[in-house]
Amino acid sequence: xxxxxxxxxxxxxxxxxxxxxxxxxxxxxxxxxxxxxxxxxxxxxxxxxxxxxxxxxxxxxxxxxxxxxxxxxxxxxxxxxxxxxxxxxxxxxxxxxxxxxxxxxxxxxxxxxxxxxxxxxxxxxxxxxxxxxxxxxxxxxxxxxxxxxxxxxxxxxxxxxxxxxxxxxxxxxxxxxxxxxxxxxxxxxxxxxxxxxxxxxxxxxxxxxxxxxxxxxxxxxxxxxxxxxxxxxxxxxxxxxxxxxxxxxxxxxxxxxxxxxxxxxxxxxxxxxxxxxxxxxxxxxxxxxxxxxxxxxxxxxxxxxxxxxxxxxxxxxxxxxxxxxxxxxxxxxxxxxxxxxxxxxxxxxxxx
Numbered sequence: 001x002x003x004x005x006x007x008x009x010x011x012x013x014x015x016x017x018x019x020x021x022x023x024x025x026x027x028x029x030x031x032x033x034x035x036x037x038x039x040x041x042x043x044x045x046x047x048x049x050x051x052x053x054x055x056x057x058x059x060x061x062x063x064x065x066x067x068x069x070x071x072x073x074x075x076x077x078x079x080x081x082x083x084x085x086x087x088x089x090x091x092x093x094x095x096x097x098x099x100x101x102x103x104x105x106x107x108x109x110x111x112x113x114x115x116x117x118x119x120x121x122x123x124x125x126x127x128x129x130x131x132x133x134x135x136x137x138x139x140x141x142x143x144x145x146x147x148x149x150x151x152x153x154x155x156x157x158x159x160x161x162x163x164x165x166x167x168x169x170x171x172x173x174x175x176x177x178x179x180x181x182x183x184x185x186x187x188x189x190x191x192x193x194x195x196x197x198x199x200x201x202x203x204x205x206x207x208x209x210x211x212x213x214x215x216x217x218x219x220x221x222x223x224x225x226x227x228x229x230x231x232x233x234x235x236x237x238x239x240x241x242x243x244x245x246x247x248x249x250x251x252x253x254x255x256x257x258x259x260x261x262x263x264x265x266x267x268x269x270x271x272x273x274x275x276x277x278x279x280x281x282x283x284x285x286x287x288x289x290x291x292x293x294x295x296x297x298x299x300x301x302x303x304x305x306x307x308x309x310x311x312x313x314x315x316x317x318x319x320x321x322x323x324x325x326x327x328x329x330x331x332x333x334x335x336x337x338x339x340x341x342x343x344x345x346x347x348x349x350x351x352x
Contacts, residue, residue, distance in 0.1 A: 023198045027175045031202075034171035042167045046160050053157065053226030060226065061149045064156025068139040130272040134305065135159055138284060138298050145294050147230075154234030155295045157225060162245050165210055169253040172203040176257025184262060184329045189322035192261075196317075200254045207250025214243040234295065241299045248306045255313035262325050264316075271312050280305020 045067055052063050142148065142155040176199050183192035214221070218239025222232040259268045284301020287293045293300070 019194065020198060023195055024202065027179060027195065027199050027202070030175040030178055031171045034174050035168050038167035038170060039164065042164055046164055049157065049160055050225050053153075053228070053231070057149050057153045057226075057228045057231055060228070060231065061143075061152040061156070064139060064152050064160075065143065067160070068136040068156060130269065130276060134272075134276040134281065135163070135302070137281070138302055141285070141288070142295055142298060145288065150228075150230045150234055151295050153226070153228070153231045154238065155298065157222075157231070157235055158238045158242050158299070162242060162249070165246055166249050166253070168206060169203065169249045172199055172250075173253035173257035173260070175199050176254045177261040180258050180261030184322075184326055187326050187330065189326050193322065196254065196258055199257075200251065203250040203254050204247075207247050210246040211243040214239050214246065218243065237296060238299055241296065241303065244303055245299075245306070248303065248310055252306055252310045252313065255310065255317060258317055259313065262320070263329070264320075267316065268313070271309055271316070275309035275312065276305045279308050 049060070049063055049067070052060050139152065139156050139159055142151045145151040176196055179195040179199065180192045183189065183195065219236045221239070222235035225235070226232060256268060259265065280301045280303075282301075283304050284298045287297025287300055288295070289297070291297055
């Protein structure tokens, strides 16, 4: 009996390793091209900022403000409105309703161009807009601190680095969204949760590596990015806070991706409002201006908002009835289902 138990344990271990390896290959087939696309696209702004950083801090501060307003505000709208498409297409693919994917895509084009949307698209837009706009607002607030030129330059530079690493994390968000949507569409909630665990583990590994990198070289990296000594020192002071941000970046997007894949964007939008604007922003203002902690205080407020958001999202996912979500997905897909036309096939069959 003991021998049989050992054999079963060994077989179970092999099966688990095989499942993890198989799921890892699936998620990295999603993550890797998404990382390349997002990072190469966003890194152009970082390269430009580095060049300006070696000119002078006034131009650097101006560029930081422009990037915050234009990139973060507009990206919040575009990414947010598009996330509803990920939900519908992912669930339709999982349910093998492949013909509906093109229909959802066409509807999303109309929604994004005309900005006349269905409820889920509105929730999606609000969800990501609140998150990205929160960061942009903090950069703008840095302009009201003492020695605003240095503060904006350092804060915007660190925010750009954080956002570049966040582009990698957004790829894990996309992977979590797609895999959860696929498996819920198939009616397999256990496979969805297993995929989330694999994605979260991979994301945490990358977050820890980035965090260690900035803890070790946080004093040296600013010298590569700008020639201004004051900006270098201000960035170095934020390096340990930036390393903590990388850890949260590796968790929070995965939780958000689970919510998007499940069609729970409305709940996430409410959580974002409460965590960012009722917790993080007031604390950042208090520490940054009243306690005179400057950009450190603003960044601590940013971290607190993200920390609370991460905990609330984790609790929401843990308490969610996933079988109920499977039923909701099935009802939603059946409600919007359009059967493929067979008229052309019938017309092409010769009469006997």
